[in-house]
Amino acid sequence: MTTTHSDALNRVIAVSCFVFQAILNSPTFATKSQDYDKVSEWIGNGLLISRGQKWFSHRKVITPGFHFKILENFVPVFNRQAEAFCAKMERLTERSTAGAAINIFPELKLLTLGIICETAMGVGMDGGGKVDDTQQAYYTQIVEELSSILYWRMFNVFVNIDALFRLTRTSKRFDELVKKSWNFTLNMIDKRRKIHQQEEEEKKLHATVERDEEETFGKRKRALLDTLLEARIDGKPLTDEEIREEVDTFTFAGHDTTASAMTFILYNVAKHPAVQERIYQEIVDEIGADFGELTLSSLNNLHYMELAIKESLRLFPPVPVIARIATGNTQLLSEPITRGTSVAIDIFTMHHNEDYFPHAERFDPERFESTRDKQSFNPYTYIPFSAGSRNCIGQKFAQYELKTTLVKLLQRFQIRLADANFVPTLKAEIVLKPAEGLPLKFIRREI
């Protein structure tokens, strides 16, 4: 089958798509494993980690915040931020000697964090007061250090035990970093709350039915944070702590994953110039060679680009492993699993399985053209955004963000590896990363 081995921490690692399917659709495995409890010391019990009724009611109030009409309002932000990113790449390239390479991952983290702060948190929108670049850079460093400590806690048998971790010096550092991270998110909540209150006052003065409709799906830029501030569950608003937990969850889940995805997409197109040119040609045919305002509908026409992004997410899934815990004694394809066993879903290994992806190590966007629509293809062999009720709520958001960034970058540059033989060393600390950076060259296109 199925499950490969148990480790010293009573974990089972699943590597079969049938087991993935069984786990992701089973109420016995709806709860995240104990590893996430360590993460929750930082981001709390937001949507990613919460369970039961709390998860269900929060998912229900947050889901409309990702309606395509709302995503449509985010696209201008994707446009502007991606264009500013191109200008930055140009400046960095010009400033360096002989067009030296740029280590792209930290730069992309700043881009994706800027986007999530502005769209989901509404900070920077509607005169919402921008979070300055230094603060953002500081936050990405905090996240990096926290991820690294969490990884150590998850996979070291000693510090996996909380009481032993608490005896280490790193434990103090962990608490310090968590506080700093909260300061960043509390500051955003505070800014948005003030704007929100002002708007509520104005709304009371000029309330009309049309305006209400416009606010839900229409022209007014509405942030996820507004949804949280207005949400009522059983008639009660979310507590300050619940709001902070969701903001911490979305700020983290919404930027590190997308930066990882974009980093490896750029690596793949740099490594495969023919694919890059084909994507570029599609952009020229469907959109044009110059910067212009992209929309959901123009982005939907980029079919080949979509295949290339899919293929990159297969080879480099930003979330390589997820895990659940069995909340009762059960079976997985007739193998007994006892209550309390943690089951890891190894997305990375599945995506590299030769049985489902022939020549699995080859970057071949067209494999999705040929295999995807075949009935024989099990959809659980490819799950970069997970699947079932706990799938990624931000997947459409991420896909449009990735597409916008790639369009803008390729309109302006040819992207090349600094060293044609470079192969990134991978590190999987919650999110998949290039362990020693990923240097790329940005060569201005002559048009």
Ligand code: HEM
């Ligand atoms: C390419 C980018 C992304 C990838 C590959 C990705 C992948 C995933 C995966 C695999 C899960 C399941 C996690 C688990 O079961 O433990 C997940 C959940 C989640 N993601 Fe994403 N994600 C991405 C972008 C985003 C963005 C942009 C947002 C927010 C705007 C987001 C918010 C979330 C949230 C809140 C959950 C928890 C959902 C729930 O349990 O109800 N993600 N994501």
